[in-house]
Amino acid sequence: MSTKSLFRPLSLLRQPTRLYSSSSSPFTPSLTLPTTNNRSQSQSPSPSQSRSPTSALHELFGKSELSDPSKESFLSSSLSSLTGAAEEGLKQQHRTEMYLRKHPRNWRAGDVYAPHDLSPAEAKKWRGVKAPKRDVIDMLGVNPLDNYRNFSMISEFMTPMGRIMHSKDTGLRPVNQRKMAKAIRRAIGLGIHPSVHRHPEVMKMRGRINTGMTGGF
Amino acid sequence: MASRSVSPGGALLRASRMFSMPAPLPPPAQDAAQATFRSHSDTATTAYPTHQVITTFSHARKEGDWGLKRPLPLRSTTKSSTPMLRIKAIDTIEQITDYASGADHGLSLLKFQELGLPIVTPPPRGAEHRAEAAVGIRSVFEDDIDCTDVAPKDRPKLVDRRWRFSGPWLAGMSPGDFKKYLAEKVRPRRHEFRAFLMTKIVRDLNEARRERALNRGETWDESDEITAETVPGEIVSEFLRGVRQQNATLFKLVGEFLDLAPLKRPSELDITSLANSFRYQADVAHDTRNPYAENGPPSTHPSAGLSYIRTNGYMDNHPVYGPQKERKPVEARVLKPRTNQNYYAKLGIAGFVSETLSGDNIHNQKSAKSPLRQFDPDLKGGAKIYVHPSLASVDSAGKLLILVRDFVDPEAELVARELIGDGEGLFGQQQRQPVEEELSQETLRRKYSQKVSQGAEDYGISFGKVDN
Numbered sequence: 001m002s003t004k005s006l007f008r009p010l011s012l013l014r015q016p017t018r019l020y021s022s023s024s025s026p027f028t029p030s031l032t033l034p035t036t037n038n039r040s041q042s043q044s045p046s047p048s049q050s051r052s053p054t055s056a057l058h059e060l061f062g063k064s065e066l067s068d069p070s071k072e073s074f075l076s077s078s079l080s081s082l083t084g085a086a087e088e089g090l091k092q093q094h095r096t097e098m099y100l101r102k103h104p105r106n107w108r109a110g111d112v113y114a115p116h117d118l119s120p121a122e123a124k125k126w127r128g129v130k131a132p133k134r135d136v137i138d139m140l141g142v143n144p145l146d147n148y149r150n151f152s153m154i155s156e157f158m159t160p161m162g163r164i165m166h167s168k169d170t171g172l173r174p175v176n177q178r179k180m181a182k183a184i185r186r187a188i189g190l191g192i193h194p195s196v197h198r199h200p201e202v203m204k205m206r207g208r209i210n211t212g213m214t215g216g217f
Numbered sequence: 218m219a220s221r222s223v224s225p226g227g228a229l230l231r232a233s234r235m236f237s238m239p240a241p242l243p244p245p246a247q248d249a250a251q252a253t254f255r256s257h258s259d260t261a262t263t264a265y266p267t268h269q270v271i272t273t274f275s276h277a278r279k280e281g282d283w284g285l286k287r288p289l290p291l292r293s294t295t296k297s298s299t300p301m302l303r304i305k306a307i308d309t310i311e312q313i314t315d316y317a318s319g320a321d322h323g324l325s326l327l328k329f330q331e332l333g334l335p336i337v338t339p340p341p342r343g344a345e346h347r348a349e350a351a352v353g354i355r356s357v358f359e360d361d362i363d364c365t366d367v368a369p370k371d372r373p374k375l376v377d378r379r380w381r382f383s384g385p386w387l388a389g390m391s392p393g394d395f396k397k398y399l400a401e402k403v404r405p406r407r408h409e410f411r412a413f414l415m416t417k418i419v420r421d422l423n424e425a426r427r428e429r430a431l432n433r434g435e436t437w438d439e440s441d442e443i444t445a446e447t448v449p450g451e452i453v454s455e456f457l458r459g460v461r462q463q464n465a466t467l468f469k470l471v472g473e474f475l476d477l478a479p480l481k482r483p484s485e486l487d488i489t490s491l492a493n494s495f496r497y498q499a500d501v502a503h504d505t506r507n508p509y510a511e512n513g514p515p516s517t518h519p520s521a522g523l524s525y526i527r528t529n530g531y532m533d534n535h536p537v538y539g540p541q542k543e544r545k546p547v548e549a550r551v552l553k554p555r556t557n558q559n560y561y562a563k564l565g566i567a568g569f570v571s572e573t574l575s576g577d578n579i580h581n582q583k584s585a586k587s588p589l590r591q592f593d594p595d596l597k598g599g600a601k602i603y604v605h606p607s608l609a610s611v612d613s614a615g616k617l618l619i620l621v622r623d624f625v626d627p628e629a630e631l632v633a634r635e636l637i638g639d640g641e642g643l644f645g646q647q648q649r650q651p652v653e654e655e656l657s658q659e660t661l662r663r664k665y666s667q668k669v670s671q672g673a674e675d676y677g678i679s680f681g682k683v684d685n
Contacts, residue, residue, distance in 0.1 A: 092591045095592065096556070096592040099594055100592060105256075105261075107553055109616070109618055110569065110570060110614070110617055111569070112265075112617075113262055113570060114325070118599075122260060125260065129255075130255070130257060138393045141392040141396040
């Protein structure tokens, strides 16, 4: 019988695990495959003849209760055992991310930390968005008025509602704050920048930055 | 100067701790990140201390005597096991002494000195996370790069060896700072620069004339030399027009005049330099060998006074097992595991933040169980791993960067654990805290909905079931 010839190699495969439990020599081809006691589905007198490759492979995966091939497809059962580990990994990753949210400090190499820096009170200070402490226009050495056409810059100093940001949010000193506000009014007055929201191209770009899908050259 | 006689009171004051405290340093230079909307904190420990940290004897501490103008309150100064304070003001208008704990920097220094690492020149840019970071770097105390006392006339000659420059490092300046520097410091010195160029041109001319005269066999006298007065001023303008296209010569002259820190040619890995490599080869005649040209010169001595060890070529001697092949590994705290956002895990060694190395090593394996990949809240005291720190360097911002080796010798780790009596952790497992029941509304409700007293059972009196 063709099925019998299929079974025998599988039985040989299975043999090494029974090596230490039985006293029989390892090379006697045994037709009795290791069966579990709670096998209700297989009622045949000679288990080897009724065993399908599916059920044998199930045993290899350690899923002896799923012996009925019609009930569950082989593919899904093996996949579930394989994806079990992946699922676990994803769960752990999610857990890690959730816990790391509680310590949002962006550690840089060379920073010094004391036990106080790891306390929740200090960790809270690093959460959220803060107003800048230094004047970015001074750092860059640009003239805001010459950049009225620079939509990223104009949108940066605008709230999502299209209002000009206060200097306590921009961190600019009064001279630069006035110049920046004038540049924004100029861009809006010329009709090249929206007045009630940020520039759509900038929003699109920022959206990509937030998802990490920027495809820049 | 004749020595002035000092009164006894004056002598006492001069020798006192109060008068020997140095002036506070300016605070650490703020990151460019401080100009953005990213979070920052005022109370976070700074990269280096700005005030002197003082300590006192235990018998004086319990009386509040720290050698200052007045005794300090006992409740806040006697409870710690580390008596370290930093004095922000010896006396204020409110007649108090402004002090704070200095144990954060004080203990970090002691812990770092326990590591016994040598301080070396900074690794080349781009190689900080690779195992090749140690190539080409040397101890900062090598004679040829540790030049502290340089006479002004010798400065241009030693530009490849010095670490202190009075001019800025142009590559590290932001555009706004550069424009400000040009307007305030450079522009007023134009005449001075022309005079400087004139002396150089006159000297070169004299050299050329002397050479020609000697070649022709004529005698050359000091009186035959030309001086700056006889030479017309247009020569300088002509020279400047000619040298305008030669970046290397121009930078040499300007750098000498302004005492600028040397700049390094961009590395060959830079794409733009590859494209313009033809032009670069024409321009850059001299590439400096200064080890600080790539990342900027340090603001203090390159060692920052943290460690005076010159090499890590020494062996540890174990009292029982004898000389050890590897030095003792150190327990590092995993501050942030590797995630999609940060490629390198952040480790805390002796209070300093360091990063793991890239490449195929044990820190970068994909096994999910490693504390470098995932966060486990049940680990007692937080996730910690053993690492071998190898070298340390101080960057131009004053931060100490500790280079970690990419492997840990398992034997060395066991020996280190045994030394501290970590018998339970001998097989590489950190103790886990017992899992506490999650506190949620449900569990609390369940806990408190049970009756406080069960009745007779609470008193140890149990009746049999009554059949009714």
